[in-house]
Amino acid sequence: MRERCPWFIQCDSDCAACDTDRVCEDTYCSEGxxxxxxxxxxxxxxxxxxxxxxxxxxxxxxxxxVGGIPGPVGPTSxxxxxxxxxxxxxxxxxxxVDLHLRLDGVQKFGSRYETEGVHSVAxxxxxRHLVAAGDTExxxxxxxxxHRLRRVISEPASTNALAIASMLYTVEEDDRLVLRDVSTLExxxxxxxxxxxxxxxxxxxxxxxVLVPGFENNSVSLWTTQAGVLTATxxxxxxxxxxxxxxxxxxxxxxxxxxxGYCDHSIAIVRITDEALDWSGSVGFQGExxxxxxxxxxxxxxxxxxLLEHPSALAVSPDGSxxxxxxxxRNLLLVVYEISADTLLLAGTIADSxxxxxxxxxxxxxxxxxxxNPFDFEPLRYRRNAELAIHPSGRLYGASRYGNxxxxxxxxxxxxxxxxxxxxxxxxxxxxxLAVSPDNSNVYVAPRTHGDVGAFRFDSxxxxxxxxxxxxxxxxxxxxxxxxxxxxTKDGAQVLAVDTTPPAIHIHDRLQSGALRWVESVAVPxxxxxxxxxxxxxxxxxxxxxxxxxxxxxEDGASCIYSYPRDSGGELGLPYVVDDSLVAGVESFAMTxxxxxxxxxxxxxxxxAWLQREPGDHMLNVSDxxxxxxxxxxxxxxxxxxxxxxxxxxxxxxxLVGFERRLDGSLHHIQTLExxxxxxxxxxxxxxxxxxxxxxxxxxxSETITSFRILEDGSLELLDSVDASQPHVSLSVGFSxxxxxxxxxxxxxxxxxxxxxxxxxxxxxxxxxxxxxWEVQRPSGSTPCVATCL
Numbered sequence: 001m002r003e004r005c006p007w008f009i010q011c012d013s014d015c016a017a018c019d020t021d022r023v024c025e026d027t028y029c030s031e032g033x034x035x036x037x038x039x040x041x042x043x044x045x046x047x048x049x050x051x052x053x054x055x056x057x058x059x060x061x062x063x064x065x066v067g068g069i070p071g072p073v074g075p076t077s078x079x080x081x082x083x084x085x086x087x088x089x090x091x092x093x094x095x096x097v098d099l100h101l102r103l104d105g106v107q108k109f110g111s112r113y114e115t116e117g118v119h120s121v122a123x124x125x126x127x128r129h130l131v132a133a134g135d136t137e138x139x140x141x142x143x144x145x146x147h148r149l150r151r152v153i154s155e156p157a158s159t160n161a162l163a164i165a166s167m168l169y170t171v172e173e174d175d176r177l178v179l180r181d182v183s184t185l186e187x188x189x190x191x192x193x194x195x196x197x198x199x200x201x202x203x204x205x206x207x208x209x210v211l212v213p214g215f216e217n218n219s220v221s222l223w224t225t226q227a228g229v230l231t232a233t234x235x236x237x238x239x240x241x242x243x244x245x246x247x248x249x250x251x252x253x254x255x256x257x258x259x260x261g262y263c264d265h266s267i268a269i270v271r272i273t274d275e276a277l278d279w280s281g282s283v284g285f286q287g288e289x290x291x292x293x294x295x296x297x298x299x300x301x302x303x304x305x306x307l308l309e310h311p312s313a314l315a316v317s318p319d320g321s322x323x324x325x326x327x328x329x330r331n332l333l334l335v336v337y338e339i340s341a342d343t344l345l346l347a348g349t350i351a352d353s354x355x356x357x358x359x360x361x362x363x364x365x366x367x368x369x370x371x372x373n374p375f376d377f378e379p380l381r382y383r384r385n386a387e388l389a390i391h392p393s394g395r396l397y398g399a400s401r402y403g404n405x406x407x408x409x410x411x412x413x414x415x416x417x418x419x420x421x422x423x424x425x426x427x428x429x430x431x432x433x434l435a436v437s438p439d440n441s442n443v444y445v446a447p448r449t450h451g452d453v454g455a456f457r458f459d460s461x462x463x464x465x466x467x468x469x470x471x472x473x474x475x476x477x478x479x480x481x482x483x484x485x486x487x488x489t490k491d492g493a494q495v496l497a498v499d500t501t502p503p504a505i506h507i508h509d510r511l512q513s514g515a516l517r518w519v520e521s522v523a524v525p526x527x528x529x530x531x532x533x534x535x536x537x538x539x540x541x542x543x544x545x546x547x548x549x550x551x552x553x554x555e556d557g558a559s560c561i562y563s564y565p566r567d568s569g570g571e572l573g574l575p576y577v578v579d580d581s582l583v584a585g586v587e588s589f590a591m592t593x594x595x596x597x598x599x600x601x602x603x604x605x606x607x608x609a610w611l612q613r614e615p616g617d618h619m620l621n622v623s624d625x626x627x628x629x630x631x632x633x634x635x636x637x638x639x640x641x642x643x644x645x646x647x648x649x650x651x652x653x654x655x656l657v658g659f660e661r662r663l664d665g666s667l668h669h670i671q672t673l674e675x676x677x678x679x680x681x682x683x684x685x686x687x688x689x690x691x692x693x694x695x696x697x698x699x700x701x702s703e704t705i706t707s708f709r710i711l712e713d714g715s716l717e718l719l720d721s722v723d724a725s726q727p728h729v730s731l732s733v734g735f736s737x738x739x740x741x742x743x744x745x746x747x748x749x750x751x752x753x754x755x756x757x758x759x760x761x762x763x764x765x766x767x768x769x770x771x772x773x774w775e776v777q778r779p780s781g782s783t784p785c786v787a788t789c790l
Contacts, residue, residue: 059775072091078090086110097132125164125165140153155185155186163203177212196214198214213245215244244383245260261282264289268281317396325337394410429448430766431764432446432484440755447769448484452471452481456468496546499534534548549600560577563577601634609625639688646659654682670715680704687754687761704749746763
């Protein structure tokens with residue numbers, strides 16, 4: 001096997017000089033460089049294999065991160081070469097060092113090097129070597145003439161921070177500040193001290209000095225290395241800007257240091273003398289920060305003009321005139337200060353990079369906690385969420401861990417922005433829920449990161465998915481939106497989606513091609529004083545009413561169900577409001593084929609609420625509710641095809657609860673399935689077969705699609721499970737375990753729908769921003785199904 005061909009290998013007319021392990025991509029030559037493009041034939045999993053009847057097999061998938069830029073994935077550190085031809089990005093979340101090269105003034109992904117759990121990278125002064133440090137090792141790379149890397153040596157060590165001068169300085173486990181020989185990585189001297197505990201950044205000064213912000217010790221300390229001995233000469237603590245100091249930057253003349261207080265939302269100004277540090281003030285939030293490193297309240301931010309919420313990275317311009325501070329954000333958000341002696345004067349902000357558009361590096365997937373949703377995170381865990389590097393040219397390079405991107409700043413603008421997945425499928429980032437058209441020809445996706453429905457053509461003979469032109473909804477106040485659900489009317493004429501930012505119903509006409517044309521947006525009103533959080537929308541089969549589930553939060557208000565009258569032209573009137581404790585935390589609906597009985601899964605009420613309506617009427621009557629402890633966290637509800645059974649799933653408590661639906665419409669408990677007895681950790685979306693014999697369940701945290709046989713008495717029997725959580729699983733080209741650059745198609749799977757004929761399962765996964773089509777197996781032989789790609 002010859003060396004795999006990177007795009008930046010020069011070529012004449014083709015790239016046939018080397019082989020590639022990109023199974024479903026062809027090489028080509030463009031502008032003298034090798035490139036890759038998908039093969040014209042769809043890359044399909046092997047055909048002819050079978051599994052248990054009713055089990056599923058991946059046929060086709062589209063993901064935002066596939067087909068676009070392979071990196072970066074959660075960058076935490078970066079280094080720029082003197083000639084600015086190369087940028088090296090450390091990506092802790094994917095375990096790689098990525099090389100990006102400048103071509104015609106634009107950065108372009110070059111190649112990737114595995115370095116497990118890498119936190120930091122730095123170039124040696126002569127630019128001939130790169131050092132990468134992480135959880136298990138420090139690695140020395142040679143930098144080749146074309147800027148690629150060649151691994152030379154490594155030393156075992158758990159390292160959070162590094163800096164290079166004539167020697168290599170590192171902060172390692174057990175609170176050690178270590179001095180190493182940069183050419184051999186051998187330890188020269190070390191000292192253990194509380195002052196360096198939790199440090200994730202160092203800065204070297206002349207005369208063998210180094211500054212260390214001790215994150216867990218709320219201090220910054222100055223160290224000297226004379227005669228090969230590390231000695232603390234000065235330390236500061238207990239001042240504004242030194243509450244969990246995350247980052248540090250120094251003026252060119254080394255007279256002042258700036259320290260980012262991550263937990264008190266401010267920057268400390270520190271004067272430096274030969275062997276002493278002196279605090280001289282701070283900028284940012286001047287009030288008392290809450291305990292636990294909490295974010296600022298909105299009122300505090302507005303009242304105090306506190307722009308520096310969780311400052312994460314700092315850089316000083318080469319002439320010492322400006323200080324740049326990157327704060328915790330979904331993009332590269334910079335606050336700029338003019339440096340004037342011992343003061344910092346606010347000069348403005350730089351925030352013109354695209355917002356976060358990818359969930360792949362969020363903690364809910366990489367280290368899955370048992371959380372009800374992926375939108376909460378511990379601020380301390382991701383305090384290293386941005387990095388800045390200033391070049392002598394004056395250009396500023398910044399990495400955004402949340403944005404999976406890095407950008408180049410010139411003056412007051414971001415002039416280049418490279419984001420993971422750019423050039424891939426743009427309409428399914430954070431793919432949350434989905435809907436299938438009644439004719440099986442289209443699939444529509446509600447993306448959690450913006451307010452525009454993703455539309456796709458679906459080939460029900462092959463499972464192939466094709467992206468259709470995206471409908472862009474007019475936005476106000478530059479809000480990006482965040483869809484939670486989407487629904488296709490029974491006649492297939494319209495597609496409705498519910499948005500959280502601002503709360504609204506977006507109504508679209510469905511064109512003959514399957515593409516959507518936006519018609520109007522209808523605001524969802526406030527319920528009991530709290531801001532609406534619509535999470536489901538459905539239209540009754542007769543088209544006369546539109547139901548919206550307003551989840552809210554018990555601390556802010558109370559949940560409501562809105563039922564809007566809908567005329568023959570699709571216009572909505574004023575809604576009827578259901579305000580009842582039995583619908584607290586209402587999440588989703590399931591309704592009978594005549595629209596007379598509606599069942600609502602209610603998260604906080606631990607209930608399945610039963611509502612009734614008369615044909616053609618939008619008025620709702622709360623008839624009854626099943627309230628049970630095993631319905632705590634209820635989020636999804638589905639009825640069987642014959643409407644004699646109902647199932648409710650709880651993603652938080654990993655339960656699947658089955659009910660008998662009697663002739664009067666009442667529900668009666670049959671069975672409760674739980675994790676770990678069944679592979680349903682994070683039990684989410686469900687669908688049943690038209691024949692009434694199968695139920696399919698998506699599980700967010702197990703990363704599974706589980707197939708159940710529905711027995712005659714309504715109980716479920718485990719049939720099969722597709723598991724994408726294991727490292728060896730490769731369900732399709734471009735998809736593999738989360739440690740790779742692209743997550744599995746079941747990474748935090750949330751939505752699951754079946755085609756009307758029961759031959760296909762369609763899924764949406766939030767973490768990998770994936771829409772996938774799964775073929776339901778109809779065995780004709782005994783060959784086991786192995787998910788490989790041709």
